[in-house]
Amino acid sequence: MIRINELSLPLDHSDDALRRAIVKRLNIRDADLLDVTVFKRSYDARKKNSAIVFIYIVDLEVRDEGKVLARFANDLHVRPAPDTRYYPVAEAPANLEARPLVIGFGPCGLFAALLLAQMGFRPIVLERGKNVRSRTKDTWALWRKKVLSPESNVQFGEGGAGLFSDGKLYSQIKDPKFYARKVMHEFVRAGAPEEIMYVNKPHIGTFRLTGVVAKMREEIIALGGEVRFESRVTDLLIDNGQVEGVVLANGDTLHSRHVILALGHSSRDTFRMLHRQGVHIEAKPFAIGFRIEHPQGMIDKARLGKYAGHPALGAADYKLVHHAKNGRAVYSFCMCPGGTVVAATSEPGRVVTNGMSQYSRNERNANSGIVVGINPEQDFPGDALAGVELQERLEERAYELGGSDYCAPAQLVGDFIRGVPSSEFGEVEPSYTPGVRLGDLSPSLPAFAIDAIREALPAFGRKIRGFDRDNAILTGIETRTSSPVRITRHHDTLQSLNTRGLYPAGEGAGYAGGILSAGVDGIKVAEALAKALLSDMDAA
Ligand code: FAD
Secondary structure (H helix, E strand, O other): OOOEEEEEEEEEOOOOOOHHHHHHHHHOOOOHEEEEEEEEEEOOOOOOOOOOOOEEEEEEEOHHHHHHHHOOOOOOEEEEEOOOOOOOOOOOOOOOOOOOEEEEHHHHHHHHHHHHOOOOOOOOEEEOOOOOOHHHHHHHHHHHHOOOOOHHHHHHHHOOHOOOOOOOOOOOOOOOOOOOHHHHHHHHHHHHHHHOOOOOOOOOOOOHHHHHHHHHHHHHOOOEEEOOOOOOOOEEEEEEEEEEEEEEOOOOEEOOOOOOEOOOOOOOHHHHHHHHHHOOOOOOOOOOEEEEEHHHHHHHHHHHHHHHOOOOOOOOOOOEEEEEEOOOOEEEEEOOOOOOOEEEEOOOOOOEEEEEEOOOOOOOOOEEEEEEEHHHHHHOOOOOHHHHHHHHHHHHHHHHHOOOOOOOEEEEEEHHHOOOOOOOOOOOOOOOEOEEEEEHHHOOOOOHHHHHHHHHHHHHHHHOOOOOOOOOEEEEEOOOOOOOOOOOOOOOOEEEEOOEEEEEEOOOOOOOOOOOHHHHHHHHHHHHHHHHHHHHHHOO
Protein backbone atom coordinates (compact mmCIF):
# COMPACT_ATOMS: atom_id res chain seq x y z
CA MET A 1 0.00 0.00 0.00
CA ILE A 2 1.12 3.53 -0.74
CA ARG A 3 0.13 6.56 1.29
CA ILE A 4 -0.16 10.05 -0.20
CA ASN A 5 -0.29 12.92 2.28
CA GLU A 6 -1.64 16.40 1.62
CA LEU A 7 -3.71 15.97 -1.47
CA SER A 8 -5.92 19.05 -1.61
CA LEU A 9 -9.19 19.38 -3.49
CA PRO A 10 -11.86 22.08 -3.64
CA LEU A 11 -14.70 21.85 -1.14
CA ASP A 12 -17.28 21.09 -3.80
CA HIS A 13 -15.24 18.53 -5.72
CA SER A 14 -17.02 15.74 -7.60
CA ASP A 15 -16.93 12.10 -6.49
CA ASP A 16 -14.34 11.06 -9.09
CA ALA A 17 -12.08 14.11 -8.58
CA LEU A 18 -10.10 12.37 -5.85
CA ARG A 19 -9.27 9.43 -8.10
CA ARG A 20 -8.24 11.76 -10.89
CA ALA A 21 -6.04 13.75 -8.52
CA ILE A 22 -4.31 10.57 -7.33
CA VAL A 23 -3.67 9.34 -10.87
CA LYS A 24 -2.24 12.75 -11.78
CA ARG A 25 -0.12 13.02 -8.62
CA LEU A 26 1.44 9.58 -9.16
CA ASN A 27 1.56 9.96 -12.92
CA ILE A 28 0.08 6.49 -13.48
CA ARG A 29 -2.67 5.11 -15.73
CA ASP A 30 -6.14 5.02 -14.23
CA ALA A 31 -6.23 1.23 -14.74
CA ASP A 32 -3.12 0.90 -12.52
CA LEU A 33 -4.89 2.42 -9.52
CA LEU A 34 -6.45 -0.69 -7.99
CA ASP A 35 -7.94 0.57 -4.73
CA VAL A 36 -8.32 3.83 -2.78
CA THR A 37 -9.01 4.18 0.95
CA VAL A 38 -9.39 7.62 2.49
CA PHE A 39 -7.33 7.52 5.68
CA LYS A 40 -8.10 11.08 6.78
CA ARG A 41 -9.98 14.09 5.47
CA SER A 42 -9.67 17.49 7.05
CA TYR A 43 -10.29 20.99 5.81
CA ASP A 44 -8.06 24.03 5.72
CA ALA A 45 -10.09 27.11 6.62
CA ARG A 46 -7.24 29.59 6.77
CA LYS A 47 -8.49 31.23 3.56
CA LYS A 48 -12.09 31.26 4.69
CA ASN A 49 -13.11 34.14 2.52
CA SER A 50 -11.50 32.93 -0.67
CA ALA A 51 -11.19 29.13 -0.78
CA ILE A 52 -11.58 26.50 1.95
CA VAL A 53 -10.12 23.21 0.67
CA PHE A 54 -10.31 19.58 1.73
CA ILE A 55 -6.96 17.95 2.53
CA TYR A 56 -6.80 14.20 2.06
CA ILE A 57 -4.50 11.44 3.23
CA VAL A 58 -5.16 8.39 1.04
CA ASP A 59 -3.94 4.79 1.09
CA LEU A 60 -3.70 3.11 -2.29
CA GLU A 61 -3.11 -0.16 -3.98
CA VAL A 62 -1.40 0.30 -7.31
CA ARG A 63 0.12 -2.00 -9.88
CA ASP A 64 3.92 -2.18 -9.62
CA GLU A 65 3.95 -0.54 -6.19
CA GLY A 66 7.73 -0.91 -5.83
CA LYS A 67 8.37 0.99 -9.03
CA VAL A 68 5.98 3.77 -8.12
CA LEU A 69 7.57 4.16 -4.69
CA ALA A 70 11.04 4.20 -6.25
CA ARG A 71 10.00 7.09 -8.51
CA PHE A 72 8.91 9.04 -5.41
CA ALA A 73 11.84 8.06 -3.19
CA ASN A 74 12.59 11.72 -2.42
CA ASP A 75 9.00 12.81 -1.96
CA LEU A 76 8.02 12.93 1.73
CA HIS A 77 4.33 12.95 0.84
CA VAL A 78 4.38 9.63 -1.02
CA ARG A 79 5.48 6.80 1.29
CA PRO A 80 4.66 3.16 2.03
CA ALA A 81 1.44 3.13 4.09
CA PRO A 82 1.89 1.91 7.69
CA ASP A 83 0.03 -1.24 8.69
CA THR A 84 -2.74 0.10 10.97
CA ARG A 85 -4.54 -3.21 11.52
CA TYR A 86 -4.98 -4.55 15.04
CA TYR A 87 -3.32 -7.84 16.02
CA PRO A 88 -4.38 -9.48 19.32
CA VAL A 89 -1.47 -10.00 21.72
CA ALA A 90 -2.75 -13.13 23.46
CA GLU A 91 -5.24 -15.97 23.29
CA ALA A 92 -6.81 -17.50 26.38
CA PRO A 93 -6.36 -21.26 26.76
CA ALA A 94 -9.47 -23.45 26.69
CA ASN A 95 -8.92 -24.39 30.36
CA LEU A 96 -9.03 -20.76 31.59
CA GLU A 97 -10.53 -20.67 35.07
CA ALA A 98 -9.44 -17.29 36.40
CA ARG A 99 -11.80 -14.80 34.80
CA PRO A 100 -10.74 -11.13 34.89
CA LEU A 101 -13.06 -8.50 36.37
CA VAL A 102 -13.70 -5.11 34.79
CA ILE A 103 -15.16 -2.45 37.10
CA GLY A 104 -17.03 0.20 35.12
CA PHE A 105 -18.61 0.05 31.68
CA GLY A 106 -17.73 3.45 30.22
CA PRO A 107 -15.59 3.58 27.07
CA CYS A 108 -12.54 2.33 28.96
CA GLY A 109 -14.25 -0.66 30.59
CA LEU A 110 -16.16 -1.34 27.38
CA PHE A 111 -13.02 -1.63 25.27
CA ALA A 112 -11.11 -3.50 27.95
CA ALA A 113 -13.94 -6.04 28.20
CA LEU A 114 -14.39 -6.29 24.44
CA LEU A 115 -10.70 -6.94 23.86
CA LEU A 116 -10.52 -9.48 26.67
CA ALA A 117 -13.61 -11.20 25.26
CA GLN A 118 -12.15 -11.22 21.76
CA MET A 119 -8.98 -12.84 23.14
CA GLY A 120 -11.10 -15.50 24.89
CA PHE A 121 -10.78 -14.32 28.51
CA ARG A 122 -14.54 -14.17 29.23
CA PRO A 123 -14.42 -11.06 31.47
CA ILE A 124 -17.06 -10.21 34.06
CA VAL A 125 -18.03 -6.54 33.91
CA LEU A 126 -19.43 -4.88 37.05
CA GLU A 127 -21.27 -1.62 36.41
CA ARG A 128 -22.98 0.35 39.18
CA GLY A 129 -25.52 1.96 36.83
CA LYS A 130 -28.24 0.52 34.62
CA ASN A 131 -28.34 -0.50 30.95
CA VAL A 132 -28.66 2.21 28.30
CA ARG A 133 -32.45 2.04 28.07
CA SER A 134 -33.26 2.37 31.76
CA ARG A 135 -30.46 4.83 32.23
CA THR A 136 -31.76 7.10 29.49
CA LYS A 137 -35.11 7.27 31.28
CA ASP A 138 -33.45 8.08 34.61
CA THR A 139 -31.26 10.77 33.08
CA TRP A 140 -34.19 12.47 31.40
CA ALA A 141 -36.00 12.46 34.75
CA LEU A 142 -33.40 14.90 36.08
CA TRP A 143 -33.45 17.03 32.95
CA ARG A 144 -37.24 17.19 32.73
CA LYS A 145 -38.59 16.65 36.24
CA LYS A 146 -35.66 17.50 38.55
CA VAL A 147 -35.56 13.91 39.85
CA LEU A 148 -32.01 12.60 40.31
CA SER A 149 -31.14 8.87 40.50
CA PRO A 150 -27.76 8.75 42.23
CA GLU A 151 -26.91 5.35 40.69
CA SER A 152 -28.27 5.96 37.18
CA ASN A 153 -27.52 9.30 35.54
CA VAL A 154 -25.24 11.17 33.13
CA GLN A 155 -22.15 9.78 34.85
CA PHE A 156 -23.18 6.25 35.84
CA GLY A 157 -24.55 3.42 33.73
CA GLU A 158 -23.85 1.54 30.52
CA GLY A 159 -21.62 3.61 28.22
CA GLY A 160 -20.27 5.68 31.12
CA ALA A 161 -19.97 9.45 31.11
CA GLY A 162 -19.60 9.58 27.36
CA LEU A 163 -23.05 8.22 26.58
CA PHE A 164 -24.98 11.49 26.75
CA SER A 165 -22.31 13.52 25.08
CA ASP A 166 -21.21 15.23 21.95
CA GLY A 167 -19.62 11.92 21.03
CA LYS A 168 -16.50 13.69 19.82
CA LEU A 169 -14.01 11.02 18.88
CA TYR A 170 -10.66 12.70 18.69
CA SER A 171 -7.76 13.07 20.97
CA GLN A 172 -4.19 14.26 20.97
CA ILE A 173 -2.70 11.14 22.52
CA LYS A 174 0.39 9.55 21.00
CA ASP A 175 -0.77 6.36 19.35
CA PRO A 176 2.12 4.54 17.69
CA LYS A 177 0.24 1.23 17.71
CA PHE A 178 -2.90 2.67 16.05
CA TYR A 179 -5.20 1.61 18.89
CA ALA A 180 -7.48 4.55 18.04
CA ARG A 181 -8.15 2.87 14.67
CA LYS A 182 -9.21 -0.26 16.52
CA VAL A 183 -11.61 1.82 18.66
CA MET A 184 -13.10 3.47 15.56
CA HIS A 185 -13.30 0.18 13.71
CA GLU A 186 -15.24 -1.43 16.56
CA PHE A 187 -17.60 1.55 16.77
CA VAL A 188 -18.28 1.26 13.02
CA ARG A 189 -18.86 -2.52 13.29
CA ALA A 190 -21.41 -1.74 16.00
CA GLY A 191 -23.28 0.77 13.84
CA ALA A 192 -21.42 4.09 13.99
CA PRO A 193 -21.21 6.01 10.70
CA GLU A 194 -18.34 4.84 8.46
CA GLU A 195 -17.02 8.41 8.11
CA ILE A 196 -15.65 8.37 11.68
CA MET A 197 -12.79 6.30 10.26
CA TYR A 198 -11.50 9.22 8.18
CA VAL A 199 -12.97 12.63 9.01
CA ASN A 200 -10.57 14.79 10.94
CA LYS A 201 -12.84 15.51 13.90
CA PRO A 202 -15.30 12.62 13.96
CA HIS A 203 -18.28 12.52 16.25
CA ILE A 204 -21.18 10.13 16.76
CA GLY A 205 -23.69 12.15 18.78
CA THR A 206 -25.68 10.90 21.73
CA PHE A 207 -28.45 8.80 20.27
CA ARG A 208 -26.28 6.81 17.87
CA LEU A 209 -23.84 6.11 20.66
CA THR A 210 -26.50 4.40 22.76
CA GLY A 211 -27.20 1.84 20.01
CA VAL A 212 -23.49 1.29 19.40
CA VAL A 213 -22.76 0.63 23.07
CA ALA A 214 -25.64 -1.85 23.43
CA LYS A 215 -24.41 -3.75 20.34
CA MET A 216 -20.87 -3.98 21.72
CA ARG A 217 -22.24 -5.32 25.00
CA GLU A 218 -24.04 -8.05 23.02
CA GLU A 219 -20.74 -9.04 21.39
CA ILE A 220 -18.98 -9.30 24.76
CA ILE A 221 -21.74 -11.60 26.00
CA ALA A 222 -21.76 -13.65 22.77
CA LEU A 223 -18.03 -14.24 23.29
CA GLY A 224 -18.59 -15.65 26.77
CA GLY A 225 -18.27 -12.46 28.84
CA GLU A 226 -20.83 -11.18 31.34
CA VAL A 227 -22.08 -7.67 31.97
CA ARG A 228 -23.76 -7.14 35.34
CA PHE A 229 -25.61 -3.87 35.84
CA GLU A 230 -26.59 -2.37 39.21
CA SER A 231 -23.46 -4.03 40.60
CA ARG A 232 -21.57 -1.40 42.54
CA VAL A 233 -18.18 -2.45 43.84
CA THR A 234 -17.91 -1.27 47.45
CA ASP A 235 -14.70 -2.95 48.55
CA LEU A 236 -11.55 -4.67 47.32
CA LEU A 237 -10.10 -7.85 48.75
CA ILE A 238 -6.37 -7.30 49.02
CA ASP A 239 -3.94 -9.79 50.50
CA ASN A 240 -0.30 -8.93 50.95
CA GLY A 241 -0.37 -6.30 48.19
CA GLN A 242 -2.19 -8.55 45.73
CA VAL A 243 -5.82 -7.95 44.75
CA GLU A 244 -7.87 -11.10 45.32
CA GLY A 245 -11.38 -9.95 44.46
CA VAL A 246 -14.15 -7.45 45.03
CA VAL A 247 -17.21 -7.01 47.23
CA LEU A 248 -20.45 -5.67 45.78
CA ALA A 249 -23.05 -3.41 47.41
CA ASN A 250 -25.39 -6.41 47.79
CA GLY A 251 -22.73 -8.24 49.80
CA ASP A 252 -21.66 -10.68 47.05
CA THR A 253 -17.96 -11.42 46.73
CA LEU A 254 -16.23 -12.19 43.42
CA HIS A 255 -12.72 -13.61 43.43
CA SER A 256 -10.12 -12.64 40.82
CA ARG A 257 -6.46 -11.71 40.85
CA HIS A 258 -6.86 -9.54 37.74
CA VAL A 259 -9.12 -6.51 38.12
CA ILE A 260 -9.43 -3.52 35.80
CA LEU A 261 -10.52 -0.33 37.55
CA ALA A 262 -12.26 1.86 34.95
CA LEU A 263 -14.28 4.09 37.29
CA GLY A 264 -14.56 7.42 35.53
CA HIS A 265 -14.01 10.74 37.30
CA SER A 266 -17.24 10.86 39.32
CA SER A 267 -17.09 7.74 41.48
CA ARG A 268 -16.13 9.65 44.60
CA ASP A 269 -17.30 6.98 47.04
CA THR A 270 -15.08 4.45 45.26
CA PHE A 271 -12.08 6.82 45.33
CA ARG A 272 -12.62 7.08 49.09
CA MET A 273 -12.81 3.30 49.44
CA LEU A 274 -9.55 2.87 47.48
CA HIS A 275 -7.85 5.51 49.62
CA ARG A 276 -9.05 3.77 52.79
CA GLN A 277 -7.74 0.47 51.46
CA GLY A 278 -4.31 2.03 50.93
CA VAL A 279 -4.30 1.78 47.12
CA HIS A 280 -1.86 4.43 45.89
CA ILE A 281 -3.78 7.57 44.86
CA GLU A 282 -2.52 11.10 44.40
CA ALA A 283 -4.22 14.44 43.77
CA LYS A 284 -3.83 15.79 40.25
CA PRO A 285 -4.60 19.05 38.41
CA PHE A 286 -7.98 19.61 36.76
CA ALA A 287 -9.99 22.66 35.69
CA ILE A 288 -13.04 24.62 36.86
CA GLY A 289 -15.23 27.17 35.13
CA PHE A 290 -18.53 27.70 33.32
CA ARG A 291 -20.33 26.68 30.11
CA ILE A 292 -20.73 29.47 27.60
CA GLU A 293 -23.40 29.62 24.88
CA HIS A 294 -23.56 31.61 21.65
CA PRO A 295 -25.68 31.29 18.52
CA GLN A 296 -24.06 28.58 16.38
CA GLY A 297 -24.53 30.82 13.32
CA MET A 298 -22.21 33.40 14.88
CA ILE A 299 -19.47 30.79 15.42
CA ASP A 300 -19.93 29.45 11.87
CA LYS A 301 -19.50 32.92 10.42
CA ALA A 302 -16.41 33.67 12.47
CA ARG A 303 -14.75 30.37 11.65
CA LEU A 304 -15.89 29.65 8.10
CA GLY A 305 -16.58 33.11 6.61
CA LYS A 306 -18.59 32.89 3.41
CA TYR A 307 -18.65 29.09 3.73
CA ALA A 308 -20.70 29.24 6.95
CA GLY A 309 -23.49 26.69 6.74
CA HIS A 310 -21.84 24.73 3.89
CA PRO A 311 -23.23 21.19 4.20
CA ALA A 312 -19.80 19.58 3.70
CA LEU A 313 -18.38 21.47 6.70
CA GLY A 314 -21.18 21.18 9.25
CA ALA A 315 -21.33 23.27 12.40
CA ALA A 316 -17.99 24.94 13.18
CA ASP A 317 -16.02 24.47 16.37
CA TYR A 318 -13.30 26.49 18.09
CA LYS A 319 -10.47 26.12 20.54
CA LEU A 320 -9.29 29.06 22.61
CA VAL A 321 -6.59 29.70 25.21
CA HIS A 322 -5.72 32.81 27.19
CA HIS A 323 -2.90 33.27 29.68
CA ALA A 324 -4.27 35.62 32.31
CA LYS A 325 -2.24 38.24 34.19
CA ASN A 326 -2.66 36.30 37.44
CA GLY A 327 -0.73 33.41 35.91
CA ARG A 328 -3.77 31.24 35.19
CA ALA A 329 -4.50 29.55 31.89
CA VAL A 330 -8.12 29.88 30.72
CA TYR A 331 -9.21 27.64 27.87
CA SER A 332 -12.22 26.32 26.04
CA PHE A 333 -13.05 22.74 26.87
CA CYS A 334 -15.28 20.09 25.27
CA MET A 335 -16.74 22.44 22.66
CA CYS A 336 -20.10 21.17 21.40
CA PRO A 337 -21.21 22.71 18.10
CA GLY A 338 -25.00 22.85 17.67
CA GLY A 339 -25.57 21.21 21.03
CA THR A 340 -27.01 21.73 24.49
CA VAL A 341 -25.68 22.32 27.99
CA VAL A 342 -26.67 19.44 30.26
CA ALA A 343 -27.12 18.84 33.96
CA ALA A 344 -24.36 16.36 34.78
CA THR A 345 -24.52 15.75 38.51
CA SER A 346 -24.55 12.27 39.98
CA GLU A 347 -25.06 13.43 43.55
CA PRO A 348 -28.02 14.95 45.39
CA GLY A 349 -27.73 18.63 46.31
CA ARG A 350 -25.03 19.39 43.72
CA VAL A 351 -25.01 21.09 40.33
CA VAL A 352 -22.46 20.57 37.58
CA THR A 353 -22.69 21.24 33.84
CA ASN A 354 -21.39 19.58 30.69
CA GLY A 355 -22.28 19.64 26.99
CA MET A 356 -23.76 17.26 24.47
CA SER A 357 -25.15 17.14 20.94
CA GLN A 358 -26.83 14.90 18.43
CA TYR A 359 -25.15 13.57 15.30
CA SER A 360 -26.77 16.37 13.24
CA ARG A 361 -25.43 19.10 15.52
CA ASN A 362 -28.30 21.32 14.48
CA GLU A 363 -29.36 22.90 17.78
CA ARG A 364 -29.43 26.69 17.86
CA ASN A 365 -26.49 27.26 20.23
CA ALA A 366 -22.81 26.41 20.33
CA ASN A 367 -21.48 25.69 23.82
CA SER A 368 -18.17 24.99 25.47
CA GLY A 369 -16.61 24.94 28.89
CA ILE A 370 -14.55 28.06 29.65
CA VAL A 371 -12.30 26.74 32.36
CA VAL A 372 -9.27 27.63 34.46
CA GLY A 373 -6.57 25.08 35.22
CA ILE A 374 -6.02 24.41 38.94
CA ASN A 375 -3.45 22.27 40.69
CA PRO A 376 -3.04 20.60 44.09
CA GLU A 377 0.08 22.47 45.26
CA GLN A 378 -1.44 25.93 44.78
CA ASP A 379 -5.20 25.45 44.99
CA PHE A 380 -6.12 22.42 47.05
CA PRO A 381 -3.26 21.33 49.27
CA GLY A 382 -4.06 18.39 51.51
CA ASP A 383 -4.40 14.69 50.99
CA ALA A 384 -5.08 12.75 47.82
CA LEU A 385 -8.80 13.50 47.99
CA ALA A 386 -8.55 17.28 48.49
CA GLY A 387 -9.56 17.90 44.86
CA VAL A 388 -12.65 15.72 45.29
CA GLU A 389 -13.61 17.75 48.35
CA LEU A 390 -13.12 21.02 46.49
CA GLN A 391 -15.37 19.81 43.66
CA GLU A 392 -18.04 18.80 46.17
CA ARG A 393 -17.97 22.20 47.88
CA LEU A 394 -18.19 24.12 44.62
CA GLU A 395 -20.99 21.94 43.26
CA GLU A 396 -22.97 22.43 46.48
CA ARG A 397 -22.59 26.19 46.24
CA ALA A 398 -23.74 26.08 42.60
CA TYR A 399 -26.82 24.10 43.70
CA GLU A 400 -27.68 26.80 46.23
CA LEU A 401 -27.05 29.65 43.78
CA GLY A 402 -29.31 27.87 41.28
CA GLY A 403 -32.20 27.82 43.78
CA SER A 404 -31.63 24.37 45.36
CA ASP A 405 -33.77 22.50 42.82
CA TYR A 406 -31.17 21.38 40.21
CA CYS A 407 -31.53 24.56 38.16
CA ALA A 408 -28.09 26.05 37.43
CA PRO A 409 -26.87 29.56 38.25
CA ALA A 410 -26.35 31.70 35.13
CA GLN A 411 -25.31 35.17 34.07
CA LEU A 412 -25.07 37.13 30.83
CA VAL A 413 -21.50 37.57 29.63
CA GLY A 414 -21.73 41.38 29.57
CA ASP A 415 -22.98 41.49 33.15
CA PHE A 416 -20.33 39.00 34.26
CA ILE A 417 -17.55 41.14 32.76
CA ARG A 418 -18.98 44.31 34.35
CA GLY A 419 -19.56 42.52 37.67
CA VAL A 420 -23.33 43.13 37.91
CA PRO A 421 -26.01 40.46 38.45
CA SER A 422 -28.23 39.52 35.50
CA SER A 423 -31.99 39.62 35.65
CA GLU A 424 -33.16 39.22 32.05
CA PHE A 425 -32.14 37.12 29.04
CA GLY A 426 -31.16 38.74 25.77
CA GLU A 427 -31.13 37.11 22.34
CA VAL A 428 -29.31 33.96 23.46
CA GLU A 429 -31.53 31.50 25.29
CA PRO A 430 -29.82 29.01 27.58
CA SER A 431 -30.34 25.36 26.64
CA TYR A 432 -29.71 23.86 30.10
CA THR A 433 -32.59 21.88 31.50
CA PRO A 434 -34.29 21.78 33.96
CA GLY A 435 -33.55 25.53 33.76
CA VAL A 436 -31.25 28.31 34.95
CA ARG A 437 -31.53 31.02 37.57
CA LEU A 438 -30.04 34.35 36.52
CA GLY A 439 -27.91 36.23 39.02
CA ASP A 440 -24.26 36.72 39.88
CA LEU A 441 -21.81 33.90 39.17
CA SER A 442 -18.87 35.43 40.99
CA PRO A 443 -19.52 33.64 44.35
CA SER A 444 -19.55 30.27 42.56
CA LEU A 445 -15.79 29.93 41.98
CA PRO A 446 -12.62 31.11 43.73
CA ALA A 447 -11.76 34.78 43.02
CA PHE A 448 -8.66 33.94 40.97
CA ALA A 449 -10.78 31.86 38.57
CA ILE A 450 -13.43 34.59 38.24
CA ASP A 451 -10.72 37.21 37.56
CA ALA A 452 -9.03 35.02 34.96
CA ILE A 453 -12.29 34.27 33.10
CA ARG A 454 -13.32 37.93 33.25
CA GLU A 455 -10.05 38.84 31.59
CA ALA A 456 -10.18 35.97 29.07
CA LEU A 457 -13.63 36.61 27.59
CA PRO A 458 -12.77 39.97 25.92
CA ALA A 459 -9.49 38.41 24.71
CA PHE A 460 -11.49 35.56 23.15
CA GLY A 461 -13.77 38.21 21.60
CA ARG A 462 -10.74 39.51 19.73
CA LYS A 463 -10.20 36.04 18.25
CA ILE A 464 -13.85 35.21 17.53
CA ARG A 465 -15.89 38.32 16.91
CA GLY A 466 -18.89 38.36 19.25
CA PHE A 467 -17.51 35.82 21.71
CA ASP A 468 -17.78 38.39 24.51
CA ARG A 469 -21.13 39.78 23.33
CA ASP A 470 -23.32 41.08 26.11
CA ASN A 471 -26.12 38.55 25.71
CA ALA A 472 -24.06 35.35 25.48
CA ILE A 473 -24.85 33.11 28.46
CA LEU A 474 -22.60 31.62 31.13
CA THR A 475 -24.05 28.65 33.05
CA GLY A 476 -22.35 27.33 36.17
CA ILE A 477 -20.48 25.36 37.02
CA GLU A 478 -18.01 23.12 35.24
CA THR A 479 -15.95 21.07 37.72
CA ARG A 480 -15.74 17.56 36.29
CA THR A 481 -13.40 18.41 33.46
CA SER A 482 -11.11 15.52 34.33
CA SER A 483 -10.35 13.37 37.32
CA PRO A 484 -9.15 15.15 40.48
CA VAL A 485 -7.04 12.06 41.30
CA ARG A 486 -4.52 9.79 39.66
CA ILE A 487 -4.57 6.13 40.68
CA THR A 488 -0.97 5.71 39.70
CA ARG A 489 0.24 2.61 37.89
CA HIS A 490 3.58 1.15 36.78
CA HIS A 491 4.25 2.27 33.24
CA ASP A 492 5.26 -1.21 32.05
CA THR A 493 2.83 -3.60 33.81
CA LEU A 494 0.01 -1.02 34.02
CA GLN A 495 -0.73 -2.37 37.51
CA SER A 496 -1.26 -0.13 40.52
CA LEU A 497 1.95 1.16 42.12
CA ASN A 498 1.28 -0.81 45.29
CA THR A 499 -1.52 -3.30 44.49
CA ARG A 500 -0.61 -6.17 42.17
CA GLY A 501 -3.29 -7.37 39.80
CA LEU A 502 -5.17 -4.04 39.94
CA TYR A 503 -5.16 -2.10 36.64
CA PRO A 504 -6.27 1.54 37.16
CA ALA A 505 -7.40 2.83 33.77
CA GLY A 506 -9.30 5.46 31.85
CA GLU A 507 -10.37 8.91 32.92
CA GLY A 508 -10.97 8.22 36.61
CA ALA A 509 -7.46 6.93 37.09
CA GLY A 510 -6.01 9.94 35.28
CA TYR A 511 -4.96 8.05 32.14
CA ALA A 512 -7.50 9.37 29.64
CA GLY A 513 -9.43 12.53 28.94
CA GLY A 514 -12.24 11.65 26.57
CA ILE A 515 -14.08 8.82 24.88
CA LEU A 516 -11.37 7.90 22.40
CA SER A 517 -8.44 8.05 24.78
CA ALA A 518 -10.44 6.08 27.39
CA GLY A 519 -11.16 3.40 24.76
CA VAL A 520 -7.48 3.28 23.82
CA ASP A 521 -6.48 2.96 27.46
CA GLY A 522 -8.99 0.11 27.83
CA ILE A 523 -7.20 -1.75 25.02
CA LYS A 524 -3.82 -1.15 26.65
CA VAL A 525 -4.85 -2.50 30.04
CA ALA A 526 -6.66 -5.47 28.47
CA GLU A 527 -3.44 -6.41 26.68
CA ALA A 528 -1.33 -5.98 29.81
CA LEU A 529 -3.79 -8.01 31.87
CA ALA A 530 -4.00 -10.80 29.28
CA LYS A 531 -0.23 -11.18 29.16
CA ALA A 532 0.10 -11.14 32.96
CA LEU A 533 -2.69 -13.65 33.43
CA LEU A 534 -1.10 -16.06 30.94
CA SER A 535 2.27 -15.74 32.60
CA ASP A 536 0.66 -16.42 36.02
CA MET A 537 -0.88 -19.57 34.53
CA ASP A 538 2.52 -20.64 33.17
CA ALA A 539 4.13 -20.06 36.55
CA ALA A 540 1.47 -22.07 38.43
P1 FAD B 1 -16.66 6.70 32.46
O1 FAD B 1 -17.19 6.90 31.10
O2 FAD B 1 -16.93 7.74 33.48
O3 FAD B 1 -17.19 5.29 32.97
C1 FAD B 1 -16.98 4.84 34.27
C2 FAD B 1 -18.06 3.84 34.62
O4 FAD B 1 -17.71 3.18 35.82
C3 FAD B 1 -19.42 4.48 34.85
O5 FAD B 1 -20.38 3.91 33.99
C4 FAD B 1 -19.71 4.21 36.32
O6 FAD B 1 -21.06 3.96 36.57
C5 FAD B 1 -18.87 2.97 36.59
N1 FAD B 1 -18.46 2.84 38.00
C6 FAD B 1 -17.88 3.78 38.76
N2 FAD B 1 -17.64 3.31 40.00
C7 FAD B 1 -18.09 2.05 40.03
C8 FAD B 1 -18.16 1.05 41.04
N3 FAD B 1 -17.70 1.28 42.27
N4 FAD B 1 -18.70 -0.15 40.73
C9 FAD B 1 -19.19 -0.39 39.48
N5 FAD B 1 -19.17 0.53 38.49
C10 FAD B 1 -18.62 1.73 38.76
N6 FAD B 1 -15.51 12.95 25.80
C11 FAD B 1 -15.23 12.99 24.49
O7 FAD B 1 -14.19 12.47 24.08
N7 FAD B 1 -16.06 13.59 23.61
C12 FAD B 1 -17.22 14.17 23.99
O8 FAD B 1 -17.95 14.68 23.16
C13 FAD B 1 -17.56 14.14 25.37
N8 FAD B 1 -18.68 14.71 25.82
C14 FAD B 1 -19.05 14.54 27.13
C15 FAD B 1 -20.29 15.00 27.54
C16 FAD B 1 -20.74 14.77 28.83
C17 FAD B 1 -22.13 15.22 29.22
C18 FAD B 1 -19.88 14.10 29.75
C19 FAD B 1 -20.35 13.87 31.17
C20 FAD B 1 -18.63 13.68 29.36
C21 FAD B 1 -18.20 13.88 28.04
N9 FAD B 1 -16.96 13.44 27.59
C22 FAD B 1 -16.66 13.50 26.26
C23 FAD B 1 -15.98 12.83 28.50
C24 FAD B 1 -16.05 11.32 28.36
O9 FAD B 1 -17.36 10.93 28.53
C25 FAD B 1 -15.14 10.64 29.35
O10 FAD B 1 -13.84 11.11 29.13
C26 FAD B 1 -15.17 9.14 29.18
O11 FAD B 1 -16.47 8.64 29.26
C27 FAD B 1 -14.28 8.46 30.21
O12 FAD B 1 -14.38 7.09 30.06
P2 FAD B 1 -14.10 6.08 31.25
O13 FAD B 1 -14.53 4.74 30.75
O14 FAD B 1 -12.72 6.24 31.73
O15 FAD B 1 -15.06 6.54 32.44
